[in-house]
Amino acid sequence: MLTAEQVKEYALRCGADKVGIGSMDRFEGAPKNFDPRYIMPRAKSIIGMAIRVHRGLLRGIEEGTYFAGYPSMGYANINDVYAPMVVRELASFLEDEGYEALPYINGSVRYGANRGVPVEEGKPAPDVFLHFRIAGVICGLGEIGYSKMFLTKEFGPCQRLVFVLTEAELEPDPVVTGEICDKCMACVRECPAHAISATKQQGACVAGHDISWGDLDCHKCSAVYQAGTKEISPFMPEEIKGYIDKIISEEWKQDGADMVDYTKYKDVWGHLRRNFPYIAAGWESFHHPAALCGAKGCVRACLDHLDKKGVLSRKFKHPFRDRKPWKIQPPAPESGE
Ligand code: SF4
Numbered sequence: 001m002l003t004a005e006q007v008k009e010y011a012l013r014c015g016a017d018k019v020g021i022g023s024m025d026r027f028e029g030a031p032k033n034f035d036p037r038y039i040m041p042r043a044k045s046i047i048g049m050a051i052r053v054h055r056g057l058l059r060g061i062e063e064g065t066y067f068a069g070y071p072s073m074g075y076a077n078i079n080d081v082y083a084p085m086v087v088r089e090l091a092s093f094l095e096d097e098g099y100e101a102l103p104y105i106n107g108s109v110r111y112g113a114n115r116g117v118p119v120e121e122g123k124p125a126p127d128v129f130l131h132f133r134i135a136g137v138i139c140g141l142g143e144i145g146y147s148k149m150f151l152t153k154e155f156g157p158c159q160r161l162v163f164v165l166t167e168a169e170l171e172p173d174p175v176v177t178g179e180i181c182d183k184c185m186a187c188v189r190e191c192p193a194h195a196i197s198a199t200k201q202q203g204a205c206v207a208g209h210d211i212s213w214g215d216l217d218c219h220k221c222s223a224v225y226q227a228g229t230k231e232i233s234p235f236m237p238e239e240i241k242g243y244i245d246k247i248i249s250e251e252w253k254q255d256g257a258d259m260v261d262y263t264k265y266k267d268v269w270g271h272l273r274r275n276f277p278y279i280a281a282g283w284e285s286f287h288h289p290a291a292l293c294g295a296k297g298c299v300r301a302c303l304d305h306l307d308k309k310g311v312l313s314r315k316f317k318h319p320f321r322d323r324k325p326w327k328i329q330p331p332a333p334e335s336g337e
Pocket of ligand 1: 296
């Protein structure tokens, strides 16, 4: 019989940077359309794997000199190249042992979650969506920070997750919460979109643990995460500057009477893809947008805090940040001479 240790060892050999296992009963209480037991009713275990985002991929953004590494190698390569291979290899290993195994990558969201109609009474609308961060907690990989980012003791906020659902019954890891994030609010202060609420929170009860995170304004984040703001995005076309300002300040909502603008502001991704060449190039080359924000609050400020506090188990020779973050200065007013 296959043991949890054998599965973990194999997953690490396949290229996972961290592995954890959860039992499927830990999904009890999840909304039907987020409950993977409807995907694989005979599944006994969920195996979670963290794939690191190298800290060095943030360095060029910290310096303000190289922005392409993070979206290409930190998003597209992991999501579309590396992680699918790792998760596929592990699923093959399990099926060779006679246990059905379903490799689940974040690409599933691209087809659209819950857009179908239920095929029978009592079933959720397909596609059922696995909530990755909750699943990461269920597998004992780490916790959800105030920023809503998934945090591990090894990599802080710098990893992406993939999963295998399997019929194999494996010893689960303990769920651990509240050990990494101390709610320092650096993510709130440094998010250039002001997308993370300091006061409003959301939460869930996962395997008997009450967890919570700051309410995230996804509209603001999805615009600024791609485009940055005029203070932090060296590639921003002039006409996008006001567009982003309006989204952050919510001024766009007052444009509701103007249906053209209304459509434009609802279709943030399409608008940026059509009108922001750097973002368009990301989509064309990597099927991923740019990430010009460089996750300034939810990743970089968080990483700086966890690094300085010494809570991460992986140590570097130098601190992540040793000076104040840069800002693009507005042009000096003309002297009139
Ligand atoms: S990606 Fe950028 S805009 Fe979105 S929450 Fe993180 S810091 Fe804020």
